[in-house]
Amino acid sequence: MAGLVPAIHVFSLDEEKTWMPGTRPGMTENVSKEHAMNVNIMNVDYSTKIPNNVNLSEDRQVLKALEGWHPGYMDWWSDMGPEGFQQSLVYLRTAYSVDPRGWAKFDYVKMPEYRWGILLAPQEENRVIPFGENFGKPAWQEVPGEHRATLRRLIVIQGDTEPASVEQQRHLGKTAPSLYDLRNLFQVNVEEGRHLWAMVYLLQKYFGRDGREEADELLRRRSGDADSPRMLGAFNEATPDWLSFFMFTYFTDRDGKMQLHSLAQSGFDPLSRTCRFMLTEEAHHMFVGETGISRVVQRTCEAMKAAGISDPTDIAKVRALGVIDLPTIQKKLNLHYSLSLDLFGSEVSTNAANAFNAGIKGRYKETQIEDDHQLKNATYPVLKLVDGVIKRVDEPALTALNMRLRDDYTQDCVKGLLRWNKIISLAGYNFKLTLPNVAFHRQIGEFRDIHATPDGVLIDDATWNSRKGEWLPSPDDGDFISSLMKPVTEIGQFASWISPPKVGIDNKPGDFEYVKIET
Numbered sequence: 001m002a003g004l005v006p007a008i009h010v011f012s013l014d015e016e017k018t019w020m021p022g023t024r025p026g027m028t029e030n031v032s033k034e035h036a037m038n039v040n041i042m043n044v045d046y047s048t049k050i051p052n053n054v055n056l057s058e059d060r061q062v063l064k065a066l067e068g069w070h071p072g073y074m075d076w077w078s079d080m081g082p083e084g085f086q087q088s089l090v091y092l093r094t095a096y097s098v099d100p101r102g103w104a105k106f107d108y109v110k111m112p113e114y115r116w117g118i119l120l121a122p123q124e125e126n127r128v129i130p131f132g133e134n135f136g137k138p139a140w141q142e143v144p145g146e147h148r149a150t151l152r153r154l155i156v157i158q159g160d161t162e163p164a165s166v167e168q169q170r171h172l173g174k175t176a177p178s179l180y181d182l183r184n185l186f187q188v189n190v191e192e193g194r195h196l197w198a199m200v201y202l203l204q205k206y207f208g209r210d211g212r213e214e215a216d217e218l219l220r221r222r223s224g225d226a227d228s229p230r231m232l233g234a235f236n237e238a239t240p241d242w243l244s245f246f247m248f249t250y251f252t253d254r255d256g257k258m259q260l261h262s263l264a265q266s267g268f269d270p271l272s273r274t275c276r277f278m279l280t281e282e283a284h285h286m287f288v289g290e291t292g293i294s295r296v297v298q299r300t301c302e303a304m305k306a307a308g309i310s311d312p313t314d315i316a317k318v319r320a321l322g323v324i325d326l327p328t329i330q331k332k333l334n335l336h337y338s339l340s341l342d343l344f345g346s347e348v349s350t351n352a353a354n355a356f357n358a359g360i361k362g363r364y365k366e367t368q369i370e371d372d373h374q375l376k377n378a379t380y381p382v383l384k385l386v387d388g389v390i391k392r393v394d395e396p397a398l399t400a401l402n403m404r405l406r407d408d409y410t411q412d413c414v415k416g417l418l419r420w421n422k423i424i425s426l427a428g429y430n431f432k433l434t435l436p437n438v439a440f441h442r443q444i445g446e447f448r449d450i451h452a453t454p455d456g457v458l459i460d461d462a463t464w465n466s467r468k469g470e471w472l473p474s475p476d477d478g479d480f481i482s483s484l485m486k487p488v489t490e491i492g493q494f495a496s497w498i499s500p501p502k503v504g505i506d507n508k509p510g511d512f513e514y515v516k517i518e519t
């Protein structure tokens with residue numbers, strides 16, 4: 001099989017660490033000579049208003065459609081993008097190439113002047129569909145008529161999440177704990193904007209009038225709006241503070257990672273190539289989340305130690321130090337993890353089976369899995385509620401694909417917890433952050449109608465109502481965190497509740513001015 005289905009190796013899709021500062025691939029100067037031949041395909045055309053590597057200048061119809069969409073996007077950015085700072089110079093990376101050895105340039109940019117472009121990973125020659133009933137057949141360069149509706153729906157759902165998160169995060173600039181964090185927030189925001197462009201390009205190029213209408217709708221819906229909300233629950237929740245932002249980028253962007261990985265396997269090649277490049281950017285978002293939470297945990301432990309506090313659950317004492325106590329961090333984690341689990345949909349789903357059979361949406365790391373890639377007779381254990389007890393039940397693997405992806409996601413989440421817990425144990429504290437049971441606080445799937453504790457013990461409504469404040473952030477917790485959210489804009493300074501990062505972005509020193517705030 002390995003010879004037949006080329007693994008995705010053009011980019012390392014693997015982990016956030018790909019984009020740890022200092023380890024990012026080199027710039028064009030380092031591109032070798034034999035590679036220079038490919039530079040034209042890899043480099044981005046900036047001659048049109050919309051930077052791209054898809055030959056837009058020769059695709060007049062799509063260029064026209066995108067140029068027609070552009071003003072609406074700019075209006076959306078000014079209405080719903082980051083509040084304030086639009087005239088500030090922000091030290092941002094801009095994708096200028098899809099060469100994995102050097103694809104981004106760092107420079108000061110005013111956000112509205114960011115070059116949102118359309119970038120697809122290079123086409124793999126002779127790529128075949130790596131799963132489903134069309135396994136081994138050539139990947140599609142056009143949308144197959146019979147799969148049009150399914151593909152459009154998946155692209156719209158993915159596209160809808162991108163602007164949603166920008167909307168959710170738009171107030172955070174006012175309370176950034178440092179210029180470094182402010183810059184990271186804006187980096188995430190402009191890239192989510194680019195991901196919207198990526199999905200809109202697919203809609204406009206491949207889906208005709210329906211696609212153009214969907215592209216307009218993506219600018220019309222608003223996160224949390226009563227009449228016209230975003231499509232998925234977690235993208236209508238508030239992101240009220242920076243701890244939420246870090247949890248969101250760790251847990252919710254990671255759902256995005258899993259979805260993009262599955263779509264990167266798609267038999268519809270333009271979608272696959274688009275998602276592969278998006279994943280390179282997405283890695284940084286999760287890096288922001290993981291290191292953000294690490295730095296909060298670090299600071300809390302340092303402050304407790306310095307004050308001689310031995311019990312990390314002595315919340316009042318810890319809070320008096322101006323840091324966020326570990327039990328509250330756990331509550332935030334419970335909230336964001338459970339909201340993110342809902343994004344995977346029902347555990348058992350015929351839609352998921354159909355999308356897999358059709359060759360539209362694969363599994364996480366599909367090409368690395370050793371099986372028939374068709375799941376004809378396979379089963380998969382699904383957690384279900386059977387006679388009031390949570391049990392594993394074998395289901396046909398085809399219909400259990402959402403569950404499988406969710407399990408992969410959970411495994412991926414665990415890595416961060418290990419790092420955070422190491423910080424706590426190194427500081428000498430006996431406290432562990434944990435992922436709550438999948439039955440906890442669910443709105444979608446098997447457990448939506450029941451209540452369970454984070455340990456997975458089923459409880460009745462009355463118990464849930466009286467105890468939920470122990471497990472999810474209460475209004476008091478929210479007020480306390482809000483009270484810490486005071487902006488710190490002096491160069492190289494950080495708020496009381498968070499440690500400085502170990503390394504700067506683009507290897508910049510600690511006193512680097514990541515954002516030149518306009519006065």
Ligand SMILES: [Fe+2]
Nearest residue numbers: 162192195256
């Ligand atoms: Fe994104």
Ligand SMILES: [Fe+2]
Nearest residue numbers: 253256282285
């Ligand atoms: Fe993201």
